Amino acid sequence: MAANRLRTGHPVPGLPFTDDERLPLDHPDASGRTGRDQGEGLRGRTDPLPGGGWVPDHGRTVVLITDGSGGGLHHDRLYGHTGVLYRHGGYRCDGTTWHRPGMVFDGAYERYAVRPVQDAHTVTAADLLVHPAGPGRAQAAAVAGFNGHQTALPDWRAHLALWAGHRRRAADPRPLEECAVDLKAPEPEPSRLVDRAGPAKIANMPEEELPHPRYAHRDLPEPQARGAGGPLRSPSAARDRATSRPAHTGLPTGRPAHRNPYARSVLRVRGRRTFALQTDARRPRPMPTPARPR
Template identity: 65%
Template sequence: MFRPVANGLRSDYPVPGLPFINDERLPLDNPDAIERTGRDQGEGLWGRTDSLPGGGWVAFTTEPKNRAYAWAVRYHPDHGRTVVLVTDRSWSGLHHDWLYGHNGFLYRHGGYWWNGTAWHRPSVVADGAYERYDVRPVQDALTVTAADLLIHPADPGKAHVSTIAAFTAPTTALPNWLDHLALWAEHRRRVPDARSLDECVVDLKAPELEPGRLVDRAGLAKIADIAEDDLPDPHYAKDQLPEPQAHGASGPLWSQPVARDWAEQHRRTHGPGALLSATTSFGTPQPRGLVDDHNRLAQPITAKDGLMLDFEEVARRARAFLDEEWSHEGMKVVLVEQQHARVGREIFFECQSDAYLRSGDPSDMAVGIGYVCVDAETGACRMLGAVESAILDLF
């Protein structure tokens, strides 16, 4: 989930309530240079850059002067650039969303997202056929720009730009954030070709996000038609709940459409179908009538399984497939051969970047890939998506 701790001073999309940090040391026009700021520069430092499928790029780097934090930069020729500071441990989720998430690039109010044209609700209801989440537009959404906010009186003299070396993330929103936004706007006058203030999206307004319409845990349980005690534990299983849109005196608060989306997904996984299901040998819930067949077919592979290709040949083809189709300069993707399973005539392998398997450094991970699947009769190989692999849950 998108949880920045500060805005870069040259960002086109300021996050409300957060301080602005001087980012002049970041080479914002050179993603490779951003990566090199941290990558291979010493223990605890890392960096990464990737091209966006539709044009543009993303880049991340540990901040050498304050290693608890990392810079995250996204540039698109049509949408400009986002520059935010995040904790050094939280960059991977943002990297996945920006590169593979199909959920826009601007996030507000617990996962509401904007793709450059429209606002959508948080990704809650999964679409297994397309290996992504349902895209659900926000009704009567109003985009709020910096120009809209700066119509109101603000005093940049009461604000300041923070420096990174001594920065500590605030625990609450800045009370005079409009003054800080005015100071940010003054600095933009010195930036060549800066986007106009009416192009700098800051927030959204929608009837469903009005404070009086939000629901607490009791309201969420009522919408889901379950007892409040049956909701996931807020301390030990909060990742099974949707990201809240706000927090009140009684705890997290959700918009009613998000609550209904969560209830829909919850019924799919915990409804009557679950009562009629059993669990495969891999811990995957399936209709009871299929479990025996699944457990019989999903056995460890041996040389006498009667497949057209033996295991060594299957593994060789999987390795060649990764080398030819998925590895590239700077990242070699390899099999984790001890993690394999057979389902019918298909063999599934876990895979990951060679650098990550050697170092254990999260910045070396290959993000967004799933299992490699090999047809043991034809030798055909394909890469499963992350969602499809998660649904199979073989390892």
């Protein structure tokens, strides 16, 4: 993500704010057409939610993203089924509960199992602006010519005050107490994060046997931060990855027990289909009869 937009309901910490007055956010098709075919790499699309609708019950996040990150965000939103708000590299909130990055795959429901974060607290805009603050020199940037920032803004609270002042002038603003900004929990605390050696130690395997960070990065939890030596990850997320691969770890599997009768029936049907496909693949195929010359 490159920047927040002024009409977002859940600002991402550290990012600047950009003007979005031209975006018809209440009309998804019109919003999808914004910028379409107006320059190289400019595209527009309408992505409705899986259950229909456009704005989730818990508000909307409006951000400016780079072209390279659009595919991953689109996939997570349509198929993740675990959150509408993302922070700290894959930690996600469904509106009421925060969950860890998806690492344990539920084969019956074909989605990642949700793992609630212990002692999680949602930091709201009201929490950060409990003491009066002014926008100071903060201002909303124009998208044209916007280059983004490599590091978090040091005076971001002033930018948040600018955003809050803009929301007060909106027609029907969501209360600041309902505008989620960040996750506060022991798991993603910077002092607890581990480097690449951490997941290897948790999984009881040599570090060189971990997935390649460049070519198989999806087989590792999404990093919660980046240090001088590379990505840093939450030990809890790394442990989820380890328990979902008992063949390497010797740990009990973390896959769901599928106590739901529907889930068990799905697994039985899938097992029968797999057996049938494997059996059919082992059968010798008859040689095709050559066509007779006319």
